[in-house]
Amino acid sequence: MMEFNAIRRVYFIGVGGIGMSALARYFKFHGKEVSGYDKTPTTLTRMLEQEGIAIHYEEDLNQIPTDADLVVYTPAIPAGHKELVYYQQHGQVLMKRSEVLGLITRSSFNICVAGTHGKTTITTMIAHILRHSGYGCNAFLGGIAVNYNSNYWSDERNVCVVEADEYDRSFLRLSPDIAVITAMDADHLDIYGTAEEVQKAFIDFSGCLKPGGLLLSRKGLEKEAGLKGDRHLTYGLDSRADFFASEIRIDQGDYLFRMQSSDWSIDKVVLSMGGRHNVDNVVAAIAVAHQLGISGDKIVEAVAAFRGVKRRFEYIVKKPNRVYIDDYAHHPEELRALIGGAKELYPERNCTIIFQPHLFTRTRDFADGFAESLDMADEVILLPIYPARELPIAGVTSELIAGKMKKAKVTIADKKEVLAMIKKMAGNPDRAELLITAGAGDIDTLIEPIRQLLEV
Structure with missing residues (x-):
């Protein structure tokens, strides 16, 4: 097996991915020469370049290091990619x-967070x-922590907090000391085929725990009884869980609650991150911190200082008559939690969501669920499907979702048309609006233009 100290030069194919960029930063921090390829420049790739990582944006064998000791690639890269084929x-x-994460964490104490929803926020x-x-x-995160504007940081303590990705069964390469499982809903059916196979993969992940390790799962998971681990505790908003939140109330957009278990509690926990599902998420994080022996006072201080994760219920505009929230939600259950959480905080406002479906297969498999969740809003604007790694599927378009919706006013539009609609909305300042953008594709390119229109 490759030894870390023997690695001098590392090349990343797909370096701009959120998980890949964290690894690139890790190797750079440890004095390795790091470079990479990605398809398009982004805010994240520009940050990497500013940190001294050379990146190019065309498949070009003349720009790759032919003497790389290690080449890291993402499963999203096509099999025929010129650079990947060259190295093969x-x-x-x-x-x-996932293999590199396994290598890095081989000798560390690992806290690994898995789940089809919530794993980035909890991690x-x-x-x-x-x-x-x-x-x-x-920390190896699947999102950018607002507090630190990064998805990676290091410390002398040999403890790793890792987002455990279920895509391509990647998380089965990890060896957790503490494993968290947030949800096991059907997703990535292009990989797994059936919901049962998704659940089986999470059960297998729980079996990756080191002897004596702790499994913490959300109370009420369908296959809860089948999960493995020498120690198994639960968390949630359900008072039957081993760790739960009680006395939850809203105060000026913050959640205040009491955190408790059968023999321990802390009062006056304040979470300044919208969405009741994020109270659920922070209960998991607090439970892990408690298991590590961190005092209640320090936990309360840390939670109060938490400023969230970019694109996870992120406030872009928060004005008396204008609230604009952006979120990465790309699954029906994530949309349900997002819209429900936003409307709980702002029940009197007209709720408009701009949603970009991500992947043709996911749209095909969950069209009914998307329609049901989006119907929770008052108005819905659907962008065309973001294909990512996929080719089009006949009959699978955003119209498939729109045709199944029964309540909300729905419009299908491109980005230019969306901005025209937002400009019109901004021209009516007397109407209280709650605007949401959601999706895992390139809808984030609309965030700044929309913010500028609403801030006028």
Whole structure:
């Protein structure tokens, strides 16, 4: 097996991915020469370049390091990618992101957070509490922590907080000391085929726990009884869970609650992140911190200081008559939690959501669920499907979702048309609006133009 100290030069194919960029930063921090390829420049790739990581944006064999000791690639890269094929043919050491994480965490104490929803937020919350409290950790996040404007940081303490990705069964390469499972809903059916196979993968993940390790799962998971682990505790808003939140109330957009278990509690926990599902998420993070021996006072201070994760119920505009929230939600259950949480905080406002479906297969498989969740809003604007790694599927378009909706006013529009609609909305300042953008594609390119229109 490759030894870390033997690695001098690392090349990333798909370096701009959120998980890949965290690894690139890790190797850069440890003095390795790091470079990479990505399809398009983004805010994140520009940040990496500013940190000294050379990146190019065309498949170009003339720009790759032919003497790379390690080539890291993402499963989203097509099999025929010129650079990937070159390295395969020339015998370089190739590893997927999950394999590299396995290599890095082989000798560390690992807190691994998995789940079809909520894993990025919980991973970031745990890492933040450990950092803010002075406990310390190395963090590999699937999102940008607003507090630190990064998805990676390091510490002398040999503890790693890792987002465990279920795509391509990647998380089965990890060895958790503490494993968190948030949800096991059907997703990535292009990989798994059936909901049962998704659930089986999460059960297998729970079996990756080290001897004596702790499994923390959300109370009420369908296959809860089948999960493995020497120690299994639950969390949630359900008072039957081992760790739960009680006395939840809303105060000026913040959630205030009491955190408790059968023999322990802390009062006056304040979470300044919207969405009741995020109270659920922070309960998991607090439970992990408690298991590590962090005091209640330090936990309360850390949670109060938490500023969220970019594109996870992120406030872009928060004015008396204008609230604009952006979120990465790309699954029906995530949309349900997002819209429900926003409307709970702002029940009197007209709720408009701009949603970009992500992947043809996911749209095909969950069209009914998308329609049902989006119908919770007053008005829905659907962008065309973002294809990512997929080719079009006959009959699968945004119209498929629109045709199944029964309540909300629905419009299908491109980005230019969306901005024209928002400009019209901004011209009516007397109407209280709650605007949401959601999706995992390139809908984030609309965030700044929309913000500018609403801030006028």
